[in-house]
Amino acid sequence: MKRIEVIVRPFKLDDVKEKLVSMGIKGMTIDAVKGFGRQRGHTEVYRGAEYTVDFVPKIKIELVVEDEDVSRLVAGIREAAYTGEVGDGKIFVLPMGEAMRIRTGETGGDAI
């Protein structure tokens, strides 16, 4: 099993979700996060004074998948989240130890 962690633009969330669902993914967890990479932030102005906002709002999506699905899903996510502009985000793939469905006690691939 692997854990896939994806940082995307907020408005790309629906596209990525629809893509993953169409590829057979049954569930995911998301979170509203902030951060910066090469995109850096933007400027806001209050009463004439400029304020630089370094951390840009992003959405983090987490999902746990079987090893053999990883490369196909990563390609799908990249396709759905892509705009070509700086700030499209990142995809991280991490090893996963164990998983269990709380209701039934199923473990491993059956639990995800």
Place this chain on the structure above:
Amino acid sequence: MVKAPQTFLGESMLQSGDTAFVLISAALVLLMIPGLALFYGGMVRKKNVLGTIMQSFILISLISIEWVYLGYSLSFGPDMGGLLGSLAWAGLGGVGAAPNPNYAATIPHLAFAMFQCMFAAITPALITGAVAERMRFGPFLVFSLAWTILVYNPVCHWVWGNGGWLKEMGVLDFAGGIVVHLTCGAAALAAVMVTGPRKDHGRHQIVPHNLPMTLLGTGLLWFGWFGFNAGSALAADGVAAGAFAATHLGGMAGMATWCAIEWWHRGRPTTLGAASGAVAGLATITPGAGFVAPGAAVFIGMLAGLVCYGAVLLKARLRFDDSLDVVGIHGVGGVLGTLLVGVLAQKLVNPAGADGLLYGNPAQCGTQILAVAVVGVFAFAVSWILLVGVKATMGLRLDPQAETVGLDLSEHTESAYGE
């Protein structure tokens, strides 16, 4: 709006009670503009709340300037052929402490001009709900200014100006069913058609970001509406009391009816439904507020709740992105209320008004229908031409990237909710 006892001009005819009431009513109508801003602001996504509020707010300034130098004279100045006022009162020249008996014999002419100023300012603000979350600020200002000069001022003259052709014909519009709600509804329809839907419309769910804000706005609108309608009596008298009562009854009946229908149709009454029903009832009672009896006001409010609920459902069915339901609530409410005046008006309630169909005067219905048809077509057509013109020269919309980021950051470099 229709009382003109012939008296001597001069300070001596001023009534302090009437003057105080109209000045306070003018301030109440002003309060409806921030009320509307909150009403709309709560219904958009949080990235657009400041831009949405700003579109109402800035018109207090822009349209008041227009009103002083141009608008008041075009609307209420010496008549030219029943179609428009002349520029004789531009800059409010000669509009001072002495009353103008053609409009209100017991208050300073200037008090009347300022009261009407607030009406002019809120009307284009109402339109903004139809094209919420996608219009650029500059083109919006140009459109609003041109619209006030070319649509609001002429229609105001036709219906309320001394010598206006619809007024001469005997049309009844106590506080703006035609002048305010029909004109903004027709413009909203044109604006949705020319501007097009938000890019997320029908693709992603778009839900209100802060309904408590919308409900607070509704309360301020309701409060201000007493000035809007009762103040339109232009005197602290029995007609004002009748309009005050009708306003409240129309609003409450609209709210109750909308909630009841929603409960039956969707299984639960909602807070946004209560707010929408109240505004529908208040908008619909506006043209009749000073002409109908309290029982008729309840009936008008109930019908408003029912018909406007249907209109909003129909919009969704047609996949028409009138984002905050300006056509369905103000346009439909204005038309419905104006037509019902032709049925339910009573001279017993207001001797300066007329009897409607139910009281033996079917001709009044014909006058009301004609006014709705002519003003509806005129306001829609001129708005359409203006919007197409602005679109061709400046463009109307945010580019897709800016629409994604939201009005607040892309048009005003601010965000509403900090850390």
